[in-house]
Amino acid sequence: LGVSEYLPDLMKKNVFETHFCLHEKREQKELKQSWARWSACFRGQPITNVRNYLGENVALYFLWLGWYTFLLIPASVIGLVVFLYGLAFYSTSPLMLNIVICADTVCFGSHVQVSLLFDNEGTVAFAMFMAVWATVFLEFWKCHRSSYVSAWKVFDWCEEEEELILEIVNNAHCEPKMHRHSYLRSTIVLLLVIIGLTHVLVVSRVIATVLLAENSTWQVITENSQTVAVMLGAVLHYITITVMTRVKAHKPPTNKHSHAAVERSFTVKMFIFQFFTMFSSLIYTAFFLGRINGHPGGYVRISGKWRLEECHPSGCLTDLFIQMSIIMVLKQTFNNIFEYSDLHRNYSLIKTDRFSLFNEFLEMVIQFSFTTIFVAAFPLAPLLALLNNIIEIRLDAIKMVSLERRLVPMKANDIGVWTDVLEAIGVLAVIANGLVIGISSDFIPRLVYQYFYGPCASGSATGIDCMVGYINNTLSQMVTYSGINVTHCSYRDYRSNEDFSLTNQYWVILAARLVFIILFEHVVVIFKCVASWFVPTSPLDVTNERLYDKLRRLKEELRSVTRAYTL
Template sequence: MMATRKTSGDGDSNLLVEDQEDGGSLDSQEWYSSHGPEEEDDKMNYFTDGKTQIDFVLVWETWRDLSCEQPYRKRQKYFECLEKFGLDMEEHSFQEKGDTLHFMLLSAPWPVLCYFAEEMSMRVPLQTSPAQFSPWLSQVLNKLSIPNMLQENVPKQPPETFTCPFKNSKLSRYPGSENHATFFTNTQRHQILYEILACAPYGNSRRGEVGMERLLCEKVLSAAYPLHDGTYAHTPGTPSEQLFLRQILFQYWARWSKWNKYQPLDHIRKYYGEKIALYFAWLGVYTGWLLPASLVGMFVFIMGFIVMINDIPTTEVCNSKGLYIMCPVCKICPNWNLSSVCAHYRAGVLVDQPGTLFFSIFMSIWAVTFLEYWKRFNAKLTYRWDCFQLHEIEEHPRPEFTVLAPLTIQNPITGIEEPYFPESRRLRRMLTGSMAILLMIAVVFMFLISIILYRVIICLLVAKSGNESLVSSARRIASITGSVVNLCCILVLSKVYISLALLLTRWEMHRTQTAYEDALTFKVFLFQFVNYYSTPIYIAFFKGRFVGYPGHYNTLFRIRNEDCDPGGCLIELAQEMLVIMVGKQILNNITEFVIPKVQLWWLNRRLSKVKTEENPWERDYKLIRCNGLFDEYLEMVIQFGFITIFVAACPLAPFFALLNNWIEVRLDAQKFVCEYRRPVAERARGIGIWMSILEVITCIAVVSNAFLVAFTSDFLPRTYYQYFVNGDLTGYINFTLAKSPAHYTENHTLCRYRAFRDSDGNLTLDYWNLMAIRLAFVIVFEHVVFLLARMIDFMVPDIPESVEIKVKRENFLAKQALAENESLAHFLGVNTSLVLRSRHDPSMGFASMQNFTGEQHTM
């Protein structure tokens, strides 16, 4: 059984805006015929009258065992408040045997849209022009008359617009303003409804009983979402002109067969907003830049095989037989022959070879160049999408902050009274929260020490087994199993900390959504940096450094400190990277593929007991709520850290990242198009604080690679021996092995161990010479790379000069467009087309536009 209820605004909406001449309402057929297929929406996304467009849907469930009077009263008060805002409302209920599912359809009338559009400084077009943007590769290939295999013609290309903030008093100046049904886009209508729903109270405002998000947390509402534009599937053979925008995104973006095509960024922006579109733009650019890094990494790795075959020290190790008797790894362990680790030593040469230095420098420069390119590409995108000055003129306080802030203060720029939270109180809360962060970081170090002890104990147990093949692989077995255990600990700690970080960030009361997200991002990344990178940092820079020597071994909890693998610490670091980075990527991809489908199955199964009709609002309710892009960014930034900070140990890391990102783009696209409810579009100027984090990671990567090559790799000891000791690498193994002191009587035999010490255990002159060379190398490496980075940064401006000029010019013309003088408005009508042409014609600079306007004044 279905019951419906229709309510509308009671007239209070007339107080929101000036009286406007009614433009009339079009029925569905008239709207489609007049507006054209480019803005066509799902024909079912309307009230039962077929004319009132559905802008938002609220859902609640009243099962027999969960019915309660208090949620009912809160909902009624909330709906009464929405009616006072002037919203049109229509309720649909589906019931069977006492179990009821309710849908409240919401629509904002024209006066309400106008009022909130002005309050939100919503940008509307003054003039449109067909989009003519194309990637730089397409431009180069077109000049060379070479077809671009990545390019694809996507139908219904959104036009490029010249926009300005909406002013209700200047309504007649905007083209298309006479058609109230289509003047504001779907995403703009969603944004307006979200603003209303987030600010509408349902109880005592001082207790925070305000807004849709609070009702969702209290389970008074089950869901709140805007509707998708139809289904993503379409009938085969349907002309592209008749496809909905969601169907276009599925057909030309979300399908696996489109892995080698450009993403339709303008279509993504039109449907999901700038924030989501910029994420996919950044992910696409990052994935594209991984291709050259992967090719160079594979070349270096292949070169490692050639070096390994002809490597003199490797041959010495494998042919040593019983020449080098090595000291035992524990008191009760036997001595062992160096030749037994021949395979391990060969594997170490694959990553520890001369190409390591070249690849470290290459990846450091690659990271800097990639970020500079993204800054410029981001500036061009935000200019095209009218977000270039977003933070300066448009960002408003968060609805939650507006409600819970205890004070108000006059905005020095706008002169408007705004909610205010004292900065001193926020700082005190942030300091208190930092104590929780430090506590969680301490927990990470406790787990790190536990993993170290675990590896030592496993190594001892394997070494005591008596099996010669197992004894020679004791360190490798302990290292691999320790990496798997470490990955499990990392994933568990991540889930716990993210929940804590969300709670602390809400408590800090940040004014804007950007400030809130930046604070949350900083907290989570600081912890995740320690969580994910602590073990690789330990292996790269600390493991094997504090072992001691026979007769004077250092201990941790009475257990001898662990030493590096016979093949070197670099091969262990490569293994740790592959287990953590690749293992995490595989688990994430499986999770992103399986969990949404399980959630969809469970939600549909739970709702199967209620007989419903296949309406758009019910169809979208059976989808999953989108929780934003935080997890997506975090995953990619952690990956970026692995392939830059520790890339010297694993040249194949960029290749594995490239494979993952090709899959990640399509998985994320399918989630948004097919499995998620439509999120409310958000505007953004860039990727936010993630950009600053990437820059910090790049600087850390330069320092890290310098120390990896200098202290962890064998590159400098080999070079020192070859050029200052012997002339070639013959005898290098004997050079690096010290003899146990004469008074060392453990196991009653003399043995060898890896160190630059004399027979008394004292450091030799070669050790101090190498230390000086290593420190000098670090200084030279850092200065050269940072100098090159600064030169790139200086020569390549973050914002193209043409974009800066066009932004200033458009700001001037926007003021002209809204002037009272009709002659100026006519003057603008000529010049806006000039601005739009200047977007696509780099040769048309500021001077040429000045000349043009001067000619117009003389006419």
């Protein structure tokens, strides 16, 4: 008497040591044979059996993951075609010129050629396709989901209402629990994380570039110190991501608010935190790298010593490509290795709770972000995601059936707040890819040169490649005098050779960039709206079946009321 009957409180007082749901051997064995094994990688998933054993909540996760993986197939094929398109024209490009870059002697033209693998006309079309693909995927997912939740008779089920009914049953005089949230505190924490991580990664890359250039015993590293520093920075960023994702967030007690409200709040906060942890350095590389470092005669330096890093000689898109490829490959490879552990039974199995599924969703939604946001810089991202997910589905299945304690089956009719998160990512994909192509890519400067400054600008040139002379056109000259010696070097910018002022061509290109961004985003948004309008939220047969069920239920209720009134 007098002891709290709330189980977590009893566990804190050591009345009980733990609690969990036991695996049922027969059902567990059936799922192992048909689903949770590596030989079933290319089979369909027995979603209804998963629902019967692990509940709708888990079944909807695997249904979503399977649908996402299936729709990655066309995205992967088109991304691979775009990459091969760049590879096909790799050796025929006129963008090849040996020059002396200020502070470094490199073969600049060969670097420009490398960037054409992922910075070409096909990239623009692919970025538009992926932005629309994100909407089509989500709309078809809603349609696909509705068929299953209708068959499971949970279409109109509401978790919050069910929890409120239980509260009223336990306490007829219960009061609603008010929600509170400090937007100021959350914003301050988020800004500190973004600014702090970005500064650490930027400073480490700047210092690494200088040290590698001055102290490396290998000439190849000295000559490519900037590229090596970018790769080391990407590895450091991955390590930072791994450490931050291993930090266990404080999970709020669910006895103060409804489970649904707690999960929504926790999901949104943790996703935003993890999203900016992973994308802070990529955002800096895409939109700030090489634009705040100054110019010859006026470089910006850290502590007056280390000069801020510049973009790769072929452009900032190359830096973004290197970072995304390294982070995505490392993240997917090591995540799958860490997830797979030895088999245990019941009490010794990995502990689970209602937040266990959150980690699985978070991993996949972050991957979805990599696949859609900045895909203009990394067209192979969908292919890597597809290969990973083929393994991920079985890995998660094996883990939930064999390696973890059985999750308590829970009702659900959707993936919850993750739908809103995915829609937000779809909008960000449009904005980010438009900005990447418009700002970071050389696509717009090449178009401007081709039609306004190149040999084809007059319209009378024949038998000549319109991009001849493009490299020289993008460079500004700097002349330094040391006694009787005169040194000429070049740097990427549109500045006057006399006073470093910006040229008219710079402003023409800037105007073209802004026009492209506006057009790109408006055209893609129109396509997204059309795609969203054309795809129904529910199949017609599901809609008609639900209408029939509602009509039958209302008739039964009306008959019950009429019978009671008659009596």
